[in-house]
Amino acid sequence: MGRTKTNALGLTKEDYKFRPSTLCPGCGHNSISNQIISVTFEESLDQTHIIKMSGIGCSSKSPAYFLGRSHAFNAVHGRMPSVTTGAVMANRTLRAISVSGDGDSGNIGLGQFKHVIRRNLPMVYIIENNGVYGLTKGQFSATADRGQKTKYAGYNELPAVDLCIEALAANATFVARSFSGDAKQVQAILKAALAHNGTAVVDIISPCVTFNDLDTSTKSYHWGKNHREILNEIGFIQSQEEIAVEYEPGTAQPVQMHDGSWIVLKKLGADHDPTDRVSAFRVLHEAQERQEIVTGIIYIDPSRPTLVETEHLPETPLVHLPETQIRPAPSVLEQALQGMFAF
Amino acid sequence: MTVVDLQRVPSSAPQTNGKVVNNFSFVVATANGTGSQTSNNTLIRTLFKMGIPVNGKNLFPSNIKGEPTWYYMRLSKDGYLAHRPVAEVLVAFNERTFAQDVAKLPPGGVLIYPIDDTDARAPKWNVQTIKRDDIYIYRMPVDTLMNQLPEKPNPSIREYLANMVYVGVMAYLFNIDMDGIRDALSYHFGGKEKLINLNFGLVQMSYDWAAENLKKEDPYVCEPMEGTFPEGTLLTDGNSAGGLGAVFGGVQFVSWYPITPSSSLAESAQEYLGKYRVNEDGSHTYSVIQAEDELAAIGMAIGAGWAGARAMTGTSGPGISLMAEFVGLAYYAEIPVVIWDVQRVGPSTGLPTRTSQGDLLFAYTLGHGDTHHIVLLPKDPTECFEFGWRAFDYAEQFQTPVFVLSDLDIGMNMHITERFQYPDQPMNRGKVLDAKALSEFIEKHGKWGRYWDVDGDGIPYRTLPGTDHPMAAYFTRGTGHDEFAAYSEDAEVFERNLTRIARKFQTVRKSLPAPVLHSMDGASIGIISYGSNDPAIEETRDYLAAQDIKSDYLRIKALPLHADVEAFIQRFDRVYVVENNFDGQMTQIIRMELPHLAARLKKVCRLNGLPLDADWITEQIVKAEKES
Numbered sequence: 018m019g020r021t022k023t024n025a026l027g028l029t030k031e032d033y034k035f036r037p038s039t040l041c042p043g044c045g046h047n048s049i050s051n052q053i054i055s056v057t058f059e060e061s062l063d064q065t066h067i068i069k070m071s072g073i074g075c076s077s078k079s080p081a082y083f084l085g086r087s088h089a090f091n092a093v094h095g096r097m098p099s100v101t102t103g104a105v106m107a108n109r110t111l112r113a114i115s116v117s118g119d120g121d122s123g124n125i126g127l128g129q130f131k132h133v134i135r136r137n138l139p140m141v142y143i144i145e146n147n148g149v150y151g152l153t154k155g156q157f158s159a160t161a162d163r164g165q166k167t168k169y170a171g172y173n174e175l176p177a178v179d180l181c182i183e184a185l186a187a188n189a190t191f192v193a194r195s196f197s198g199d200a201k202q203v204q205a206i207l208k209a210a211l212a213h214n215g216t217a218v219v220d221i222i223s224p225c226v227t228f229n230d231l232d233t234s235t236k237s238y239h240w241g242k243n244h245r246e247i248l249n250e251i252g253f254i255q256s257q258e259e260i261a262v263e264y265e266p267g268t269a270q271p272v273q274m275h276d277g278s279w280i281v282l283k284k285l286g287a288d289h290d291p292t293d294r295v296s297a298f299r300v301l302h303e304a305q306e307r308q309e310i311v312t313g314i315i316y317i318d319p320s321r322p323t324l325v326e327t328e329h330l331p332e333t334p335l336v337h338l339p340e341t342q343i344r345p346a347p348s349v350l351e352q353a354l355q356g357m358f359a360f
Numbered sequence: 361m362t363v364v365d366l367q368r369v370p371s372s373a374p375q376t377n378g379k380v381v382n383n384f385s386f387v388v389a390t391a392n393g394t395g396s397q398t399s400n401n402t403l404i405r406t407l408f409k410m411g412i413p414v415n416g417k418n419l420f421p422s423n424i425k426g427e428p429t430w431y432y433m434r435l436s437k438d439g440y441l442a443h444r445p446v447a448e449v450l451v452a453f454n455e456r457t458f459a460q461d462v463a464k465l466p467p468g469g470v471l472i473y474p475i476d477d478t479d480a481r482a483p484k485w486n487v488q489t490i491k492r493d494d495i496y497i498y499r500m501p502v503d504t505l506m507n508q509l510p511e512k513p514n515p516s517i518r519e520y521l522a523n524m525v526y527v528g529v530m531a532y533l534f535n536i537d538m539d540g541i542r543d544a545l546s547y548h549f550g551g552k553e554k555l556i557n558l559n560f561g562l563v564q565m566s567y568d569w570a571a572e573n574l575k576k577e578d579p580y581v582c583e584p585m586e587g588t589f590p591e592g593t594l595l596t597d598g599n600s601a602g603g604l605g606a607v608f609g610g611v612q613f614v615s616w617y618p619i620t621p622s623s624s625l626a627e628s629a630q631e632y633l634g635k636y637r638v639n640e641d642g643s644h645t646y647s648v649i650q651a652e653d654e655l656a657a658i659g660m661a662i663g664a665g666w667a668g669a670r671a672m673t674g675t676s677g678p679g680i681s682l683m684a685e686f687v688g689l690a691y692y693a694e695i696p697v698v699i700w701d702v703q704r705v706g707p708s709t710g711l712p713t714r715t716s717q718g719d720l721l722f723a724y725t726l727g728h729g730d731t732h733h734i735v736l737l738p739k740d741p742t743e744c745f746e747f748g749w750r751a752f753d754y755a756e757q758f759q760t761p762v763f764v765l766s767d768l769d770i771g772m773n774m775h776i777t778e779r780f781q782y783p784d785q786p787m788n789r790g791k792v793l794d795a796k797a798l799s800e801f802i803e804k805h806g807k808w809g810r811y812w813d814v815d816g817d818g819i820p821y822r823t824l825p826g827t828d829h830p831m832a833a834y835f836t837r838g839t840g841h842d843e844f845a846a847y848s849e850d851a852e853v854f855e856r857n858l859t860r861i862a863r864k865f866q867t868v869r870k871s872l873p874a875p876v877l878h879s880m881d882g883a884s885i886g887i888i889s890y891g892s893n894d895p896a897i898e899e900t901r902d903y904l905a906a907q908d909i910k911s912d913y914l915r916i917k918a919l920p921l922h923a924d925v926e927a928f929i930q931r932f933d934r935v936y937v938v939e940n941n942f943d944g945q946m947t948q949i950i951r952m953e954l955p956h957l958a959a960r961l962k963k964v965c966r967l968n969g970l971p972l973d974a975d976w977i978t979e980q981i982v983k984a985e986k987e988s
Contacts, residue, residue, distance in 0.1 A: 068825045088825035091837040099656040103663025106647040108826050132652040331643035335612045336668035343610035345636045347782045360593040
């Protein structure tokens with residue numbers, strides 16, 4: 018009888034799971050949940066200091082499927098970032114793993130998406146991106162491709178919002194893109210994102226098996242045979258001080274999905290410098306023009322101060338400060354009143 | 361010229377020697393953005409220091425520069441501090457409104473206006489001739505006086521500085537204390553000698569000019585009064601007070617989005633936090649974030665409240681509209697958060713710089729579905745300070761959003777108000793289980809559920825994220841949930857949860873501040889009101905009593921309604937509910953909650969952007985009493 022593998026906290030992988038998924042069988046979101054479970058287990062993360070944050074939508078339901086020992090907050094549509102901001106400011110030791118969708122972050126929540134990035138709140142911001150609204154039966158979201166057709170919503174006339182480009186434009190300090198079917202890359206990116214001090218945007222193309230499965234969508238299983246390029250390996254090394262990401266030169270590789278279809282992924286090669294913002298924009302624009310999806314860590318800037326620093330938070334989380342530190346003494350009120358105009 | 365009819369001077373007080381002492385109103389008409397606020401604040405501060413009961417109402421436009429603004433200062437030897445829409449003394453400093461302002465002066469009133477040079481009679485501007493032969497007129501050669509300044513002022517402050525001329529002229533004409541003016545300027549400029557001297561120099565020069573060139577003819581004078589207010593009485597605004605109150609409530613997180621008239625609340629909190637809540641190493645015991653909109657402002661505050669911080673946001677009506685969905689979530693997921701609504705006039709953008717009590721019903725039931733919230737109703741800056749700290753206790757004790765409904769009049773105008781008292785009880789952080797307490801809870805009850813009511817008061821126990829216990833986590837959601845925070849669409853579970861929350865609000869009802877009763881012997885009618893109407897109600901009751909209508913007055917301080925409200929209404933056949941909104945929203949709430957007493961309630965409500973005044977309220981009640 019083999020012993021169940023445990024991590025540094027003495028926990029099994031089972032301990033990092035939660036309820037069974039209620040999403041459609043084969044949904045890309047489920048594999049992302051599984052990668053979150055794997056990564057947090059392998060990294061021996063303390064679940065009691067993780068908060069799982071989400072908005073509304075299929076993707077936002079997924080925190081119910083992983084990390085049962087973490088507090089979770091299923092907020093309102095498009096406004097997960099603000100709730101996360103308050104929670105992390107209140108307790109800076111909380112590590113936020115946030116899950117959003119393309120409608121949640123690209124449509125109703127585009128403002129909060131960009132503003133939380135601008136503030137550089139420490140959080141992992143995962144977008145499970147499939148280009149459609151699932152729970153309301155298949156309407157296009159803002160990340161749907163122009164010219165795309167779906168069974169129910171018809172033809173999309175409008176250009177797509179590329180959330181990685183939006184993130185970069187908002188001065189993101191960590192921008193990555195992956196594909197839900199690429200377990201290894203998703204895991205590597207999640208590890209890097211968890212180690213990043215700042216907002217780590219992880220846009221994961223996650224096909225909708227029910228509403229977005231036509232060949233014309235770059236977010237479908239069918240797009241890919243002819244656009245396919247090899248992806249590199251992301252080696253992840255966490256050191257005391259900094260995050261190092263290794264890239265191998267990109268080569269093309271088709272990714273075959275469980276239903277036999279393909280998706281085009283272009284993994285960034287050695288020629289891409291992830292600390293060069295202009296080059297990050299260029300890579301994303303070029304991929305957009307060719308209707309390809311580049312994957313990997315597109316941009317990283319570990320130097321910009323986070324909101325914890327710009328707000329001058331003390332080492333002790335605000336919620337742990339005793340009453341004596343948050344309610345000034347009576348003499349202070351006297352001082353304040355002396356500064357007022359009094360009779 | 362002048363025909364003086366003292367009978368027409370609207371004073372209830374007997375006159376002595378043809379003088380009207382401390383019982384009249386000034387109005388200063390200017391264009392906004394010209395800096396008259398410094399002059400007006402200086403005047404009201406000086407009058408206050410003279411011991412004269414005085415109010416100041418700034419009627420300002422939604423504009424940066426050039427639009428008409430009026431500053432009313434009512435002096436009342438009888439201590440009436442409500443707004444009075446009539447002013448006997450007009451300082452007409454605005455070319456555009458000159459004609460209408462002069463036309464509004466009552467007979468026997470006083471007009472002061474600027475002229476080009478000492479000999480001119482016409483205003484310095486080209487305005488149509490206005491014929492009034494029943495008012496006193498004084499003219500000020502503002503430019504001439506400005507040109508006599510020893511140092512030529514910087515052109516950028518010339519227009520602003522010119523306002524000091526009327527301060528000096530008024531000081532002479534109405535006997536306003538010059539030392540007091542100097543003190544008020546010193547306070548305003550934070551003791552900066554150069555600015556004080558520049559401004560006071562012009563005030564003095566204008567005073568001297570007036571003394572030499574103007575002959576006092578009108579009857580209005582200010583005289584110092586003794587014993588009117590206890591030492592330590594403050595002259596301040598509700599937003600400053602609320603911000604300071606929050607600091608003493610231990611606020612840890614403030615998120616807000618700029619909107620008139622609430623911006624200065626968050627700014628005041630930020631200023632005081634910066635003074636009193638910074639550690640020696642420079643770190644802050646708080647975080648203040650200016651959000652991208654009100655949607656984010658409330659979301660952040662809720663996130664912080666959920667994580668265990670004392671969190672608040674401040675806004676006004678349009679922001680409350682945007683916050684509706686999130687507040688519904690906080691109500692149903694039971695998250696403490698404090699929301700200040702400094703009310704302005706709606707619907708829609710309405711009159712963004714005028715006062716109202718129009719959000720009462722909306723705030724009370726904000727959110728879709730069946731929601732109701734704790735609403736605190738401060739009457740003045742002192743109560744803004746008190747609710748500023750107390751609101752956090754209620755929010756955490758009851759794990760629910762708490763609204764503090766102030767308004768533009770309380771929030772932005774300066775009021776004579778009682779000195780603030782330090783919190784009289786330690787913070788009530790509510791039912792929060794840390795790891796140890798959670799273990800004990802589970803040992804005692806066998807399990808723990810976020811929404812499981814073991815005490816019977818409807819209030820469950822919560823854990824905070826970051827609690828080092830394997831059973832501490834729960835899933836916070838706006839969707840249907842059971843006692844253990846698990847998703848549920850079960851009909852029985854859903855009903856049970858709403859019933860438990862309703863039970864919580866029965867506990868709330870008993871715990872909020874009781875209404876304040878003001879009695880009078882032989883009262884035949886009841887008056888119910890709340891918030892900033894208070895001084896107008898007190899004055900109204902005197903006027904009614906003079907007409908033999910005696911009244912008891914109940915001031916409601918919080919929603920949901922306290923049991924005393926029902927008992928009060930039961931004592932009278934007719935209870936007048938006085939409020940500053942169009943529909944009579946408090947009347948509607950009382951009628952909803954106490955339907956058996958609905959017929960006894962009479963609405964006395966209006967909405968025109970101004971604070972309620974006693975003459976109008978008196979007129980309404982007298983008329984209604986005659987009809988009844």
